[in-house]
Amino acid sequence: MNRVVSVETEAGEARVHWYGAKKAWAVVALGHGAGGGVEARDLQALAATLPGEGVSVALVEQPWRVAGKKVAPAPRTLDVGWHGVWPELAKPGLPVIAGGRSAGARVACRTAQDLGARAVLALSFPLHPPGKPEKSRQDELLKTGVDTLVVQGGNDPFGKPEEFPEGDFGLVEVAYGDHGFKVPKKAGLTEEQVLEVITGGVVKWIRTLR
Template identity: 75%
Template sequence: MDHVVTVETDAGAARLHWHRARNPRTVLALGHGAGGGIEARDLQALARTLPPEGVTVVLVEQPWRVAGKKLAPAPKTLDLAWRGLWPELRGPGLPVVAGGRSAGARVACRTARDLGARAVLALSFPLHPPGRPEKSRRDELLGAGVDTLVVQGGNDPFGKPEEFPGGDFALAEVPHADHGFKVPGRAGRTEEEVLGVLTDAVLEWTRSLR
């Protein structure tokens, strides 16, 4: 990690953890979920893997996490913070891909078009609450309005890959994985192998963006 920048937003102070590429072609900003922070395995794996391939990764801590709170605020507050820190992400003058895991993916989808994001990376998009498929958030995903990649665990209770609607987005499956990209021992896959599926899919997709 190169450095950490604190950015004041109308929702409080956010922190940006920059992992810079030597010769960057794009910036990938990743927000965390509602139940955890930037220590999530998928976010950390991307922060390690993508910078050597020309993608600067910024892990974004929402103000509620910076303030030490345990519960995420309403979606409109998450969006407010994301909008407030966006100018800092655009500072290097490179295309910015908005992304995140779970709740962070929803934020990216809701704001991408208005902020001028180049694309959206949605990790473990929570298509619906567990066991409540009728409470679909499909409109958020389909409304992103930019190139979108969803990376979803094959056994994610918030929406398995086969539950996703057709639409103008790409979907990569991580077989057997749950919402946190963990797989059961019987699957015979190491954590490194599982995260490799994820990072390979994201890297290939970023290379396709122009």
């Protein structure tokens, strides 16, 4: 990690954890989920991998998390925090690929067009609450208005890959993965191999955006 920048937003103080590329052509900004922070394995794996592709990574810590709260606020407040950090993300003057995991993915989808994001990377997109497929959030995903990639666990209770609607987005499946991309022993995959599936799929997609 190169540096951590504190940013004042209307929702409170946020933090941006920068992982810079030597000759960056883009920035990938990733928000965390409602149940964890930027230490999530998939976010950290992408922060370690993407700078080698000429992409700087900014892991965004939402104000509620910086304040030490355990429960995420309403989606509207999350969007306010994301809007507030955007000038810091855009400061390098490069295209910004907005993304995140779970709740962070929803934020990126909802705000992509307003903020002028180059694309959206949705990790573990919560298509619906567990056991409630009728409460679909597919409109958030389908209305990003930009190139979009979903990386989804094959056994995610918030939406399995086969539950996703047809749409103008790509989808990478992590076989047997749950919402945190953990896999059972029967999957025959190590944690390192699971992370390679995620980072490999994202790298392949990002190369198409240049």
